[in-house]
Amino acid sequence: MRLESKILLYSHVLLMMYLIYFFSDLLFMMVFPISDDKDLVLDRDINKYITAHQDENKDDIKNLIPKHIHQTYKTDEIPEHWIQAQKQCIDLHYPDYNYTLWTDYMVHSFLEEKYAWFLPTYDAYEHNIQRADALRYFVLREYGGIYIDLDDVCERKLDPLLQYPAFFRKTSPLGVSNDVMGTVPNHPLFVEFTENLERFSKINILNIPYITIMFSTGPMFVSVVYQRWIRKSWAYGLGLNKKTLEIVNQFRPRVMQPYQYKNSIGSFFSIAEGSSWHTDDSNIMFILGAHITACVVGGFILFFVIFYSELLVYTLLQGVIRNYNNQDANDLDTMNINKQGRFPFQLKIARIINKTKALFGISYTNLTEDLLPSHKTSEQTSTQSDLPNQTCNTNTFPGQSNLSSPVPSANKYNYQRHQMRRQSNLPREIQTQLQKSSSS
Numbered sequence: 001m002r003l004e005s006k007i008l009l010y011s012h013v014l015l016m017m018y019l020i021y022f023f024s025d026l027l028f029m030m031v032f033p034i035s036d037d038k039d040l041v042l043d044r045d046i047n048k049y050i051t052a053h054q055d056e057n058k059d060d061i062k063n064l065i066p067k068h069i070h071q072t073y074k075t076d077e078i079p080e081h082w083i084q085a086q087k088q089c090i091d092l093h094y095p096d097y098n099y100t101l102w103t104d105y106m107v108h109s110f111l112e113e114k115y116a117w118f119l120p121t122y123d124a125y126e127h128n129i130q131r132a133d134a135l136r137y138f139v140l141r142e143y144g145g146i147y148i149d150l151d152d153v154c155e156r157k158l159d160p161l162l163q164y165p166a167f168f169r170k171t172s173p174l175g176v177s178n179d180v181m182g183t184v185p186n187h188p189l190f191v192e193f194t195e196n197l198e199r200f201s202k203i204n205i206l207n208i209p210y211i212t213i214m215f216s217t218g219p220m221f222v223s224v225v226y227q228r229w230i231r232k233s234w235a236y237g238l239g240l241n242k243k244t245l246e247i248v249n250q251f252r253p254r255v256m257q258p259y260q261y262k263n264s265i266g267s268f269f270s271i272a273e274g275s276s277w278h279t280d281d282s283n284i285m286f287i288l289g290a291h292i293t294a295c296v297v298g299g300f301i302l303f304f305v306i307f308y309s310e311l312l313v314y315t316l317l318q319g320v321i322r323n324y325n326n327q328d329a330n331d332l333d334t335m336n337i338n339k340q341g342r343f344p345f346q347l348k349i350a351r352i353i354n355k356t357k358a359l360f361g362i363s364y365t366n367l368t369e370d371l372l373p374s375h376k377t378s379e380q381t382s383t384q385s386d387l388p389n390q391t392c393n394t395n396t397f398p399g400q401s402n403l404s405s406p407v408p409s410a411n412k413y414n415y416q417r418h419q420m421r422r423q424s425n426l427p428r429e430i431q432t433q434l435q436k437s438s439s440s
Contacts, residue, residue, distance in 0.1 A: 012307045019303075025224040028231075029174045034255050039230070041167060041254045046160040053159070063162040065182045067097040068145030072132050074104050082150040085272040089154035098145075107135050114142055121198045125217075127209060130201075133178060133217035137193040144185035151272045152180055158268060166190070166253035168222070169261045175223025176255055180269065188251050189229050196225050226253070 020027070034040065052061045069089060078086055078101075090099055102110075111119050115138055125131050136147045146158060161167050166187050171177035183190050200221055205211045214220040232248050262269050 008311060012310075016303065025227050026174070026220075029223060029227055033174065034170060034176070038252060039255055041161065041164070041256045041260060043260075045163065049160040049163055061163050063159070064165055064184050065146065065162040065167075066144045066185070067093070067162070068143060069093060069097050069099050070102060070136065070139050070143075070145055070147045071100070071150055072102045072107075072135055073150060074128070076101065076103060078150065081273045085153040086150060089148060089152075092154050092157060100139075102135060102139060107131070110142075111138065114138070115194070118194070118198065121201050125201065127213055129213055130217045133213075133221075134197050136178065136181070137190055137197065140181060140183050141186060141190040141194050144183055144187075146182040147178075147180070148269075149179040153270045153272050154268070155270055156266070156268055158182070161256075161268070164254045165251045167256060168226070168253060169256040170258055171219055171223075172258070175219060176226055177219045178222045179219075180256075180261070183253075184251075188247060189226065189253060192225050192229055193222065196221075 049061050071086065071089075086101075093099075107122075108119075111122060118134075118138070122131055122134060125134070139145075140147055146161075148154070161182055164182070166183035166189060167181070168176035168178075169180050197217065200216050203212060203216045205215060215224075229248070230252075232245075256268070259267065261267060262271060
């Protein structure tokens with residue numbers, strides 16, 4: 001295999017390996033969806049909690065998550081279409097729960113006091129929703145409680161969810177969402193969220209707002225960090241110490257299933273009108289998300305088709321170059337040089353390729369010169385010196401190959417023109433010597 005072909009192959013293999021690594025968490029979520037009982041909010045756990053509290057035996061199942069609801073908005077003035085949703089969540093849980101609406105003014109004071117190291121990243125976010133996303137992770141890490149988006153309407157009390165160390169809701173097509181979350185203070189997973197925000201803030205995928213937000217601070221960010229943290233428990237026996245395994249199991253989050261979240265009898269939430277951050281590209285992303293498996297498989301197929309096409313075109317063009325580099329003087333009749341001395345279309349392509357190679361410092365042979373008769377040994381030229389209408393000049397000079405090899409008479413005119421072009425590019429002293437040699 002030629003060096004250029006190897007470079008082309010290896011570069012694409014490395015690119016494919018990088019893409020697999022970059023999207024490994026998404027592929028992992030596709031292959032291993034959240035389905036284990038120990039990772040889910042189970043109906044029997046909810047019913048057991050309700051029964052225990054109805055019997056006033058509240059000590060049987062203790063609440064781990066603080067009764068504190070957090071929501072965020074730019075100011076205290078909530079848009080009208082969300083006021084009813086906010087009021088319903090407050091009224092349903094009053095007076096047992098504390099309530100905090102975090103505004104932009106409160107956020108800066110909170111971060112300056114508790115997490116000043118994150119302020120440069122927070123202020124550098126391009127979209128407001130990224131700042132709102134980041135805030136909820138820090139607030140829940142610091143105080144614990146339940147975060148609820150303003151467009152989520154509480155349909156029943158959230159008390160049964162307080163028995164878990166943390167909870168999320170399952171989202172479509174894969175992973176977990178960040179619009180409803182609950183946790184104990186300083187949960188190790190929420191520490192992971194806050195400490196990974198700075199690294200993920202550098203993500204900007206094709207400058208598409210929806211994808212950038214999703215992967216830098218949104219649901220995909222949460223899903224990726226969540227999956228990596230859960231996988232620590234899988235690594236037990238492969239070098240993970242027992243203490244880390246115990247921490248993962250002790251603080252293991254639970255995930256609400258879709259019917260528990262909304263659109264069913266007994267669901268905890270419903271959705272109010274409006275979305276605060278979806279842009280025009282979100283509709284396309286929703287369509288792609290609904291067919292995520294087909295998109296991933298199709299993406300890999302497209303990659304291999306592009307690679308094979310590149311390899312095929314490269315191989316064909318290399319064949320063109322080899323054919324023209326191997327032209328002998330006796331093959332000039334087949335080159336189809338027209339009366340104006342122009343070259344065929346394929347030759348022009350080959351010349352462009354060689355110029356490109358020269359631009360990148362790759363050694364090559366000038367195709368224009370290669371089309372002239374190749375240098376012959378003295379034995380070859382001597383055996384052909386008696387042929388009619390042919391010349392044989394074995395005089396050579398430094399930097400110059402044999403310029404006058406046997407040429408078929410049918411192409412003598414074009415050949416002489418190329419000889420003159422080549423001689424005009426030689427140093428003046430060599431041109432003078434050539435002229436004297438030809439006149440003598």
